[in-house]
Amino acid sequence: MAVSPLPATVDTDLSAPAEREQLHTRNITCQAFKRKDGLYDIEAEMRDRKHYAFPNKYRGDVPALEPYHHMQVRLTMDSSLTILAAEAKTLAGPFQICPDAAGNIKNMVGLQISKGWRRSVQKAIGGAAGCTHITEMMGPIATTALQTIFGEEARQRRAGMSDIDKQNRPTTSLRNSCLAFADGGEVARSNWENPASES
DSSP states (O other): OOHHHHHHSSOSSSSOOOOOOOOOEEEEEEEEETTSSSOOOEEEEEEEEEESSSSEETEEEOOSEEEEEEEEEEEOOOOOOOOEEEEEEEEESSSGGGGGGGGGGGGGGGGGTTTTTHHHHHHHGGGSSSOOHHHHHHHHHHHHHHHHHHHHHHHHHHHHHTTTTTGOOOTTTTTTSGGGGGOOHHHHHHHTTOTOOOO
């Protein structure tokens, strides 16, 4: 039986908006895969679309909803969140030179997703030789990788645990990272008491 992620009393809609016109949509999709060799692929795709046609010096008239930016990234990493391979592609951009900026993604190899990640990314692929949008994608990629690898490790632990093991309280690196994991919080206690649960 499925459990609702929110109490029944929670309103799942934002407040009613003012009268408005939609102008722009940005979609970022991240997907994660465990490979047969034990490594992980984290893939991300970004598309920016305007809801009206507009002129562009390089592309001419860009029709409404045609992607103005369209980038793809794949990072391959191990369970320590160390990047072993990286590739990127720009399929659409506002300038002819835009696809060339994807080449510096190779500078991500050897980085580890850890404290200071954004600084490391900016140093590796940001600035005058990089692509702002590919650089921005590294935030969602990092959180997707964390959710994926920690989740997979929890899944493997669940598979090998006895009922007694499941009663032991584990430590967690998420303690005090948000309201749910605040010391003394009801949800935090529940998660720390159940090492089989995922966050």
